[in-house]
Amino acid sequence: MSTQDLSFPLSGSSLSPGRRWWNRYRAAIFFVLPALFLYTVFMIYPFVRSIYFSFTDWNGVRPVKNWIGLDNWREMLQDPFVWLSLRHNVTWVVIGTIAPLAIGLMLAILLWGRPKGFTLFRTMFFMPQVLSAVVIGIIWNWIYNPLFGNLNKMLDAIGLEEVSRGWLGDPDVALLAVLAAAIWATIGFVFVVFLAGLQNVSRDLLEAATIDGANSWQRFKDVTVPQLSNVINVVAALLLIGGFNVFDIIWVMTQGGPANATEVIATLTYKEAFTQNKIGYASTLSLVMTFISLVASVVFIRLRERQED
Amino acid sequence: MSRVRPWIATLAGLTLLFGLTAGPLLQVSDTHAQEAVELRVWDQFTDPEESVVADAIYAAFTEANPNITITREAFETDQMRDTVNTAISSGTGPDVIFYDAGPGYAGILVEAELLLPLTDYAAEYGWTEEVSPSAQEGTTIDGVFYGMPLQTDLIGMYSNETLIAQEGLTTPTTLDELIAFCGAAMEKGYFPIAFANNPGWEGFHQYSMTISQMMGPDALRAKLLNNEGSWNTPEGITAIQSFFVDLNEAGCFPPDVNAIPYEDGNTLFFSGQSLLHTTGSWIVGDIEEAMGDYEIGYQPFPVIAEGNEPTWVSGVGSAYYITTKTEHADEAALLIDHLFSPPSVEKWVSEARYFVPVKVDLSAVEIGPVNRTVLDILQSAEAEGLAFGYNVDVLAPPPFNEMMQNGFQAVIAGDKTAEQQAADLDAAWNEGMPAS
Numbered sequence: 001m002s003t004q005d006l007s008f009p010l011s012g013s014s015l016s017p018g019r020r021w022w023n024r025y026r027a028a029i030f031f032v033l034p035a036l037f038l039y040t041v042f043m044i045y046p047f048v049r050s051i052y053f054s055f056t057d058w059n060g061v062r063p064v065k066n067w068i069g070l071d072n073w074r075e076m077l078q079d080p081f082v083w084l085s086l087r088h089n090v091t092w093v094v095i096g097t098i099a100p101l102a103i104g105l106m107l108a109i110l111l112w113g114r115p116k117g118f119t120l121f122r123t124m125f126f127m128p129q130v131l132s133a134v135v136i137g138i139i140w141n142w143i144y145n146p147l148f149g150n151l152n153k154m155l156d157a158i159g160l161e162e163v164s165r166g167w168l169g170d171p172d173v174a175l176l177a178v179l180a181a182a183i184w185a186t187i188g189f190v191f192v193v194f195l196a197g198l199q200n201v202s203r204d205l206l207e208a209a210t211i212d213g214a215n216s217w218q219r220f221k222d223v224t225v226p227q228l229s230n231v232i233n234v235v236a237a238l239l240l241i242g243g244f245n246v247f248d249i250i251w252v253m254t255q256g257g258p259a260n261a262t263e264v265i266a267t268l269t270y271k272e273a274f275t276q277n278k279i280g281y282a283s284t285l286s287l288v289m290t291f292i293s294l295v296a297s298v299v300f301i302r303l304r305e306r307q308e309d
Numbered sequence: 310m311s312r313v314r315p316w317i318a319t320l321a322g323l324t325l326l327f328g329l330t331a332g333p334l335l336q337v338s339d340t341h342a343q344e345a346v347e348l349r350v351w352d353q354f355t356d357p358e359e360s361v362v363a364d365a366i367y368a369a370f371t372e373a374n375p376n377i378t379i380t381r382e383a384f385e386t387d388q389m390r391d392t393v394n395t396a397i398s399s400g401t402g403p404d405v406i407f408y409d410a411g412p413g414y415a416g417i418l419v420e421a422e423l424l425l426p427l428t429d430y431a432a433e434y435g436w437t438e439e440v441s442p443s444a445q446e447g448t449t450i451d452g453v454f455y456g457m458p459l460q461t462d463l464i465g466m467y468s469n470e471t472l473i474a475q476e477g478l479t480t481p482t483t484l485d486e487l488i489a490f491c492g493a494a495m496e497k498g499y500f501p502i503a504f505a506n507n508p509g510w511e512g513f514h515q516y517s518m519t520i521s522q523m524m525g526p527d528a529l530r531a532k533l534l535n536n537e538g539s540w541n542t543p544e545g546i547t548a549i550q551s552f553f554v555d556l557n558e559a560g561c562f563p564p565d566v567n568a569i570p571y572e573d574g575n576t577l578f579f580s581g582q583s584l585l586h587t588t589g590s591w592i593v594g595d596i597e598e599a600m601g602d603y604e605i606g607y608q609p610f611p612v613i614a615e616g617n618e619p620t621w622v623s624g625v626g627s628a629y630y631i632t633t634k635t636e637h638a639d640e641a642a643l644l645i646d647h648l649f650s651p652p653s654v655e656k657w658v659s660e661a662r663y664f665v666p667v668k669v670d671l672s673a674v675e676i677g678p679v680n681r682t683v684l685d686i687l688q689s690a691e692a693e694g695l696a697f698g699y700n701v702d703v704l705a706p707p708p709f710n711e712m713m714q715n716g717f718q719a720v721i722a723g724d725k726t727a728e729q730q731a732a733d734l735d736a737a738w739n740e741g742m743p744a745s
Contacts, residue, residue, distance in 0.1 A: 059417060059420075059421075060394045060395065060398075060417075061394040061395075061397070061398045061417055061418060061420075061421035061423060062420060062421045063398070063421065063422075141570070144568065145568070145569070145570075145573065146563070146564055146565035146568050146569060147563060147569060147573055147577070165565060166564065166565020166566075166567060166568030166569070167568065168507060168567075168568045169506075169507060169565040169566065169567030169568025169569070169718075169722075170565065170567070170568070170722065171718075171719070171722050171724060254507070254508060255508040255509070257507070257508050257509050257567070257714065257715060257718055258506075258507070258509065258567040258568075258715075258718035258719075258721075258722060259567075259715045259716070259718040259719035259722055259724055259725070260715050271711065274390060274391050275390075275413070275707055275710075275711065276707045276708060276711065277394075277413065277417050277707060
């Protein structure tokens with residue numbers, strides 16, 4: 001009489017590789033699925049659609065989307081406003097990354113030893129971070145206002161009348177004026193992250209460096225900064241990406257004006273899409289913006305990693 | 310004499326009784342049998358005062374038509390421009406929309422066949438006889454009437470007559486007088502003209518005034534509606550030069566005018582810090598509210614060159630449209646007819662201070678003096694053969710408007726000449742025309 005194997009094939013070498021893989025990962029897959037679904041619907045699908053739109057002349061409402069090949073890409077390369085906007089973006093990224101990093105780090109180091117008034121200063125420095133870009137834009141519009149703005153009043157009061165001007169109306173300084181407002185708003189975030197990062201910096205190493213005769217700058221440069229490198233990487237990458245995608249504060253303060261002096265790729269994209277009704281062309285610009293942010297971030301992180309090695 | 314049989318008399322009596330009692334009941338049940346309709350209406354009445362007026366007018370409509378309910382959503386203009394295209398095309402938009410006229414706005418929706426031609430309804434309700442011809446032009450695309458214009462604006466120059474007289478000055482009627490006026494007003498501590506050009510759209514209206522006068526209404530009409538002629542002409546260059554260069558150099562504007570928001574410019578005029586304000590009739594309500602102690606004049610922009618006629622500028626702001634996605638076009642048309650009925654128009658004019666371009670006797674409506682001036686000009690224009698200039702941005706394609714916004718700022722900043730701007734405007738027009 002033959003015996004029948006009644007055991008349930010849950011595990012063991014009798015299972016097919018596919019079945020084994022499924023048994024091993026199915027729980028993980030079920031956990032990932034909701035997020036994957038959302039990511040696909042709100043990120044992957046729109047991204048793929050944007051690629052498609054960039055090859056069409058769609059105006060956003062017309063049912064027909066004519067395939068125009070590389071025309072949008074060619075137009076972009078010949079569009080002087082794209083290059084102007086890119087130049088502004090580069091200015092924004094360079095100054096808008098270095099300035100908050102430097103100022104935020106300096107403030108964090110000043111408060112590292114928890115001096116008197118630590119909580120007050122920390123709250124003050126972080127305060128702009130809790131304000132929305134719209135509020136920040138409105139506040140700084142008032143500060144810069146040539147009729148009643150406090151900046152010009154202050155400059156006049158200290159005898160610098162010739163420096164006073166319509167900060168947001170002068171094409172030569174408008175971008176820097178908006179950038180200053182954005183830097184003020186960003187410093188709080190950078191400061192708090194650095195302050196947290198500094199808690200992991202070894203004070204023993206600093207003391208050892210002091211005993212070895214290192215001065216303050218050398219201790220900062222050779223001991224503190226290397227230990228903060230991961231934090232610097234993350235913050236710089238975020239600022240870089242933010243710099244290439246900047247839109248809200250510029251839109252609130254100048255809408256890219258005066259005379260395109262504060263135009264960046266994001267404001268140009270918005271105008272092309274919703275004012276000029278050129279969704280196809282705007283999709284092309286948005287893809288370029290994504291690509292540049294991606295490349296800049298990857299290059300920056302790789303450089304930092306190489307430096308660490 | 311024959312007698313009526315008792316059963317016939319009884320039957321007749323019952324029939325009469327039934328007729329008297331059941332008739333109204335049947336009528337009621339007929340009303341209940343009417344299909345319940347929900348109309349989704351999108352408008353731009355976010356100002357609390359205007360919103361209350363709109364609510365009251367919509368409520369009067371639903372009261373008269375109990376089977377119809379209105380679901381109203383109010384949007385800021387920019388917000389509506391961002392959402393309307395995708396909302397209507399995806400079928401989630403409104404049945405009736407109060408939206409900007411012009412090729413860049415309603416024109417795009419017409420091109421995508423998302424707005425319903427109103428020709429048949431206009432004939433049925435007699436709208437085309439009621440609406441002024443110039444306002445109809447603003448909502449007529451390719452010869453088809455699409456929208457009922459609710460808001461017509463007049464653009465000209467406000468003057469604070471009280472302060473001008475107090476300072477021993479005279480309201481200028483020519484460009485030379487205006488330049489001299491600016492010098493005198495500056496000496497007395499005023500910002501002569503309350504012009505403010507951040508973010509730049511206010512320049513549209515200044516250009517509309519000067520180009521309307523320099524080209525003349527007929528030539529401008531031919532350019533805007535039939536694409537005949539050019540923007541890059543000696544007249545076109547003078548239109549730019551006179552306002553954005555000559556007046557700027559004469560110190561007529563507040564300092565750093567590109568940096569001053571439009572609302573701050575208004576405040577300069579309301580507070581008596583400026584004597585003149587070149588802008589549209591949409592601020593009449595604010596003027597009457599804020600400047601009750603002053604006598605305010607309103608006139609066309611001063612004559613720029615000898616032989617020119619003083620020219621008012623007029624343009625349709627927004628209009629009511631019916632979308633093609635609606636399943637209740639008849640009810641939507643009924644609503645629009647109600648919105649332009651005499652009682653509604655009275656409300657729009659007297660309470661929301663809108664200038665509705667329809668033939669309604671508004672002589673008995675109680676409104677302020679500046680409001681009355683504007684209304685009289687708009688209403689009497691047709692009878693008096695007064696030709697209005699055009700609010701250019703309403704009828705221009707988007708690239709042209711973009712060039713106006715950035716280009717005039719550049720001219721004011723000294724980064725561009727009037728000649729370059731005229732050439733750039735012409736190029737932007739030609740770029741935008743095929744799509745429009």
